[in-house]
């Protein structure tokens with residue numbers, strides 16, 4: 001799908017990957033509707049992007065709010081012309097399963113999974129009326145390879161991948177395309193210090209958010225509906241789906257290191 005002149009609603013627009021996606025979308029001439037909780041951060045970004053010759057509007061949206069549906073209804077009334085929804089917002093916590101509180105679990109599932117379903121369901125009637133439309137969900141390598149220390153996050157991202165797959169099958173042949181992008185570790189503030197140090201010790205590569213954003217935008221422009229980023233991660237995704245025991249063995253070797261960093265988080 002060509003993004004020129006398309007109106008794109010982007011969640012997580014104040015985040016590391018989201019900011020870069022906004023810039024990359026602007027280069028393609030998309031009209032931007034940047035969503036987030038932190039309006040000051042979004043205003044700052046709008047000013048920083050003033051040179052880009054595209055329309056940029058902002059909308060306040062708290063994806064963990066119990067009033068999310070009402071907020072989305074307001075958004076739809078004001079912006080009935082959205083062509084593309086990009087669900088990029090997300091939260092992460094590096095914690096052992098027995099160290100997660102029920103509030104932390106709820107917040108993770110609300111933002112990473114429930115909000116994706118709520119926004120998509122609410123926007124689909126509009127998207128179906130546009131000549132060409134798309135839903136783009138940002139998952140993670142951990143949405144295919146469940147990783148120790150990230151169990152809740154992995155569960156939420158497995159959910160996003162499953163939802164995206166079903167949605168793509170449900171909308172096959174319609175005007176609404178469905179995309180899934182799974183980045184591997186990326187250099188944003190989502191990853192706390194312990195995770196950065198652990199990744200370094202384990203030799204896990206971390207990508208630049210601008211590169212990830214460009215991959216996402218290229219995937220949309222080239223109709224690549226499912227994209228896993230990074231070697232050897234994309235190979236492990238395939239191996240995990242066929243011979244998960246091999247990935248079990250690899251991760252058991254990493255476990256002592258992961259546990260050392262997890263203990264720091266208690």
Ligand SMILES: NC(=O)c1ccc[n+]([C@@H]2O[C@H](COP(=O)([O-])OP(=O)(O)OC[C@H]3O[C@@H](n4cnc5c(N)ncnc54)[C@H](OP(=O)(O)O)[C@@H]3O)[C@@H](O)[C@H]2O)c1
Nearest residue numbers: 012014015016017037062063064089090140185186188190
């Ligand atoms: N960074 C990685 O290593 C990595 C790897 C694979 C996949 N991903 C995925 O990539 C996406 C973007 O991640 P990132 O690295 O850019 O993370 P980030 O820099 O931490 O940004 C997260 C974004 O989500 C927004 N958000 C969080 N809670 C929200 C809420 N309740 N309501 C509305 N917005 C909320 C944040 O807004 P506020 O400014 O209001 O907090 C921020 O814009 C996520 O889906 C993440 O799971 C990231």
